[in-house]
Amino acid sequence: MTTLRDLSLILLAVEALALALALLVLLGGAVYGLWYLQRHENLPSWLKVAQAYLALGRAYVELAMRAIIRPILLVHSLLATVQGWLGAIVKFAKGRQ
Numbered sequence: 001m002t003t004l005r006d007l008s009l010i011l012l013a014v015e016a017l018a019l020a021l022a023l024l025v026l027l028g029g030a031v032y033g034l035w036y037l038q039r040h041e042n043l044p045s046w047l048k049v050a051q052a053y054l055a056l057g058r059a060y061v062e063l064a065m066r067a068i069i070r071p072i073l074l075v076h077s078l079l080a081t082v083q084g085w086l087g088a089i090v091k092f093a094k095g096r097q
Contacts, residue, residue: 036042043051 037047
C-alpha cells in the first residue's frame with residue numbers, strides 16, 4: 001500500500017511538472033512575441049496607426065494636466081513665499097525684543 005501511495009504521488013508530481021512546463025512555454029512565447037512586435041520595424045500598419053493615436057492622446061492628456069496643475073502650483077508657490085516672509089518677520093521681531 002505504501003508503494004502505491006508513493007507511485008501516485010510521483011505521478012501527480014510529473015503531471016504538475018508537465019502542466020507548469022506547458023504554461024511556462026506559452027507565457028515565454030507570448031513574451032517573445034510581444035517583444036518582437038514592440039520593435040517599430042516589425043509593427044503591422046494598423047498597430048503603427050494605433051500607436052500614433054495613443055501618442056497623440058497622451059500628448060493631449062499631458063497638456064490638459066499641465067493646464068489643471070499650473071494654478072495649483074502657482075497658489076502653493078505664493079503661499080510658500082508668503083509663509084517664508086512671515087517667518088522671517090517673526091524671527092526678526094523676536095530678535096529685537
